[in-house]
Amino acid sequence: MTARRYHPWTRSGIAGAISTVDPLTGPVPARATLTVTTAVNGGRDTGVPVRLYGPGDVLGFDARQVLRREPGPDTPDAEPNYFTLVEFTRPDLPWLFTPAAPNADRLRPWIVLVVVRRDRVTLDAAAGSLPVLRVADATRDLPDLTESWAWAHTQTGTGELSRLTCPRMLEAGTRYLAAVVPAFELGRRAGLGMPVDEAATTSDPAWTATTGAIDLPAYLWWEFVTGAEGDFQALASRLTRSGATAPAGRPFTVEDLPGGLPDLEGWQLPGALGALSDPSPPSDFGTAMAALLDAPGDPLPPPSYGHRHIARRPSDPAAPAWLRRLNLDPRYRAAAALGANLVRDHQEDLMAAAWRQAGEIEAANRLLRLAQLARGAGGRVHDRLALLPAEQLLLVTAALHTRVLTGGVTVASVVAASRVPAAMTGGAYRRVLRPRGPLARRTGQTAAGLLTQVNDDLISVRRPPARPTGTVTPDDVNGKERTRLCEITDKRLAEVARTPRGHASPAQWKAFVTAAAAHQRDMPGCQPVAPPARPALDLPKLRADVLAAADPDVTVTQRLHARLTLPPRPAGDPLEPVWAAPRFDTPLARDLIALSPDHLLPGIAGLPPNSVTALPTNPRFVEALMTGANHEMNAELLWRGFPTDQRGTPFRRFWDRSGSVTGPADDIPAIDGWTGDLGDHLTGGEQVCLVIRGEVLHRYPRTVVYAARARWQDGRRVPVIPDPAADPAAPGYPEVYPVFSGSIPPDVTFLGFALDPDVARGDPDPAAGDPGWFFVLQQPPAEPRLGLDATSPDAATSLSWDTVARTASDHVNLAGGLTGVTVPGWGVQTTSAVLARLTEQLPFRICIHASDLFPTDNS
Incomplete structure (x- = not known):
């Protein structure tokens, strides 16, 4: 992660050429004046005076320049020991209209952030003009502008931005108003719509230590409320690290x-x-x-x-x-x-929630009860089927043969490979030889009896003769055999064979037929083919397999479980209704x-x-x-x-x-x-x-x-x-x-x-x-915060509100030094970048070993 870096000021463009040094106290030039040297039409160089805009030329800034405010608007519990701050996306904004050059890396900004108690000021926001902040006593509520250079800086390393801070110690549980206001008198008058002397050569600070009541235009303002005393570090440090004294x-x-x-x-x-x-x-x-x-x-x-x-x-x-x-x-x-x-205590709400969950349980139980009915009815049918002889059972259950396995294949496949034709198990065969039908009465044969005789090879069933090997039919000549015939002819016949029939001449077709006839004469004679022997059906085994597969205890349960996912249940009836919680x-x-x-x-x-x-x-x-x-x-x-x-x-x-x-x-x-x-x-x-x-x-x-x-x-x-x-x-x-x-x-x-x-x-x-x-x-991670510790530090080099000098308005007074600690870099001879680093509040962490926390006596 790139470390944050602080800079005391930032300038860009022609403002870098300003040579008049900021005295850090008192007035500054009204506008910065520069001399630009130029040559006209190849003549000699000529100096042209140029005046840059100053504080009196500004009526505000774009609100989109504001990047962050801490505490945020309407915060209800801001930490009193932290500085209020506002950040801008432009890194040079606080010094953009300051008509002076840095003095030993110290440069007063043209705007400052003030924080005042809401009950001691009024804010008038008339339409068409900047809101007016009316302060009854500047000495009591506003910071010392001679140290305004110390509370503005630029941050780089994690993105460039500029920041204004207000180093005021806040009171706990108090509503405050924060505002960005002009730091120089000409800017104050312009923001209030008052006449600005265009001939003025200097601009005083907007207020001094002797100023009483004052009106300030607010370029930006918001309100917040402070919480109880103490930040995260103070509150966490107050925790007593000892075992509980409460009984167990x-x-x-x-x-x-x-x-x-x-x-x-x-x-x-x-x-x-x-x-x-x-x-x-x-x-x-x-x-x-x-x-x-x-x-x-x-x-x-x-x-x-x-x-x-x-x-x-x-x-x-x-x-x-x-x-x-x-x-x-x-x-x-x-x-x-x-x-x-x-x-x-909550039985009504719990039962209402239970019944909302019972919808799926009731639907599942309905299916289970219907499955029990289907199993019972199917069991009665299955019992009747079990009384039938094997050949009659095979005829009655013909519709199941494609879905019942025997020896790894379906019953339908076994019948098709046997000496019993598959047609003898079909519905048409059963209807023709029904026991009371005309054919059965004349011949005395039934469907089951005839099937038994065929299976026992007492009656032979005439099947379609097999095709002798080597026979060529017209379909073969017009299809696959056509390509093979073309291979034994010359090139002309091959071309004729690939020519669509509708485009061949009579001579071409005559030649083709001649070649086909010659091929037919050369073929060996047809040999009679004896039909292969077919096995008999193992009727007892088929009967057992069909009965087992048609058992409703199996079929109904499998069908239902394919539709429902049931919770684990103790062994018993698999179709028992669900007793779920x-x-x-x-x-x-x-x-x-x-x-x-x-x-x-x-x-x-x-x-x-x-x-x-x-x-x-x-x-x-x-x-x-x-x-x-x-x-x-x-x-x-x-x-x-x-x-x-x-x-x-x-x-x-x-x-x-x-x-x-x-x-x-x-x-x-x-x-x-x-x-x-x-x-x-x-x-x-x-x-x-x-x-x-x-x-x-x-x-x-x-x-x-x-x-x-x-x-x-x-x-x-x-x-x-x-x-x-x-x-x-x-x-x-x-x-x-x-x-x-x-x-x-x-x-x-x-x-x-x-x-x-x-x-x-x-x-x-x-x-x-x-x-x-x-x-x-x-401490939860957050954007950088500046401030001082709420209480006296343990170390002799730490800063807290108890160790710094403060003005009558409770702002940090750098000229007053420190009490009880020594912090290198603190004072009026430093820069705002050093002060930002010294007052940055890093995330705090407190570690307590478990052995210090467990009770020693639980009696």
């Missing part, structure tokens, strides 16, 4: 429950975030709960969450561990009940936060302001809540008549992954496939969640947050800088981006990373070779 669970007590359940005291209800010691409840509680869940005759038994998904009860010794822990541990039963409550992709974490943020992170109110912490996710809590939500949704679907077998998993997303470009789309797989313990089935497993409470992400929502691999350097851990040519999707890439995120009003943001907590912490011993990971908050 909410205290709860179990008492006075029915069914002989024992009381439990001193327990904690976990949340979706935060590690929590997980001892098992007393065995007597689990035993009593299992008995209560299986109590016979109880009209309102407690819900047995998840048991319909796997068709087992928690008391079943073969039940998986997750089902027993979920239903027999009061903490996770409570989490499942939370999930069920989330469904009950709808799919809801809304993450349940949103509803859980709306119910109570404490369910996501217990004790979240205890997080201190401007703090950042890292917490592991709680897979067991998430799985328990998701199971409860799916259990309740399936029960509601059944109650509302939705086609479901209560084994579906309508909810598969807990975390909000809408802003993620990596990681799985779902948090849990289908519940009916779970086999391990509770917490073993999340697609991401246990992950790390970064929790930030403060204004930084609220003020800067485009902040880039990621995890960076650490490395050891001189005994301390530093982030790994990725190779620009490396593929971010490749394994081992040193940066990891969030896989889920969310927010809790008013100021808490959490972001999840696919990192194991122990891996993120690393090992503090360099010899272990496990430096862990950093969490990084990086």
Whole structure:
């Protein structure tokens, strides 16, 4: 990338010949005067005076010259510590009408940018003239024009442009008006429509330190509002880098429950975030709960969450561990009940969405039911066909022969190659020899009996005789054989043969016929051809193959599955109607936060302001809540008549992954496939969640947050800088981006990373070779901004508003020097290019190692 370069001024064209040096204070010439030497008609050189336009000749500039304004018009939360600026596409625009030459690379511009409080000025925008900015006290609101040269510069390297800045310290939460106004008196008078003395030789600055009220024409103006104090660097630096002090669970007590359940005291209800010691409840509680869940005759038994998904009860010794822990541990039963409550709170909206998805399911089930009817009716026909003899079955099913395979070929091909003519299986043959037809009554022969006799070679069927070898027919002579006959004649006959018949003379055709006759005489005599022997049909095998292929259990199922794509289903009737569940992709974490943020992170109110912490996710809590939500949704679907077998998993997303470009789309797989313990089935497993409470992400929502691999350097851990040519999707890439995120009003943001907590912490011993990971908050990239740090810097060479001198109007005062720091290049002897480099606000990044963020005590 090309580096930006700053220049204190830019001139082009004849303006480069101006020789009068800018005194930097006081008046400048009204117009620049140059002497141009020329020769007329070959005579001697003559000097001609030329006057260039000055500030008093300008009434404005084209708005298309404006490239960028910061803060932009109507910005609601501009950073108070940044300079206001405006950029122009023409790199020499600020000095275009300055009638003076640079003084030691310092040159006052003919226009300046002023920023004033909106409540202390008025703006009159009369039609046909420039808006008039009326300032009550120039000393209180306007910058010192003796330092105007310091706040205009040109930028090159990434495109040429010019820039005006206003080095005023702004107040937080205040509306301001920014305007580009003339810097010299003649320009001010011209812009206001006042008389301009054409004979004037100098022009004073538009205002001085003693000016009171003043009217200024505004070539360009806009308004904005500043936000709270502090820029990204200040807000990010305020974050407290320590583990959370909030507990990882909410205290709860179990008492006075029915069914002989024992009381439990001193327990904690976990949340979706935060590690929590997980001892098992007393065995007597689990035993009593299992008995209560299986109590016979109880009209309102407690819900047995998840048991319909796997068709087992928690008391079943073969039940998986997750089902027993979920239903027999009061903490996770409570989490499942939370999930069920989330469904009950939104059941009407959820059912409306489910029925919208049921349209395709109902259409598929209609086809499946029709297929069952077709299979049943076809089965009755098939049973009757199975009673027919083989030869009669072959006649009845003749229409299927081209689509039924036997021995790798169709039945029709086998019949065509046999001694039974294909016509004997056709419809005309069956009609002629129908059992009660006249021919059958006179001859006593039936179609099936005659076919059997032919197949057994008791009756021979006369077939068309074969053509003897060597026979030449007229068609052959007029076609393919014609070319071969021409080859044995002389050239003349060959030419005659290629001549169209309609154009040949009688003599030519006579010669051709003579040649053909001679060829016929020379041919050998025809030999009789015996017809080839044809095999008999294997009627039993054909009967078996035709019956198998015509079985409606096969044909109807294949036909239907060619039209429908059905979800995986347990073994059974392939035409059973679909018992499918709808799919809801809304993450349940949103509803859980709306119910109570404490369910996501217990004790979240205890997080201190401007703090950042890292917490592991709680897979067991998430799985328990998701199971409860799916259990309740399936029960509601059944109650509302939705086609479901209560084994579906309508909810598969807990975390909000809408802003993620990596990681799985779902948090849990289908519940009916779970086999391990509770917490073993999340697609991401246990992950790390970064929790930030403060204004930084609220003020800067485009902040880039990621995890960076650490490395050891001189005994301390530093982030790994990725190779620009490396593929971010490749394994081992040193940066990891969030896989889920969310927010809790008013100021808490959490972001999840696919990192194991122990891996993120690393090992503090360099010899272990496990430096862990950093969490990084990086200021969003933007166009160049200028300004000063909001607070006192840590380093003795950094600039902040606390260290610079300011005028009565809160503008930077270069002549006043610095307090407490030493910055080479700062002061009235410098150039605007140096000041631009010193005040450029580079993107800020803060890196915090994970080991500094995890809580040390979760009790």
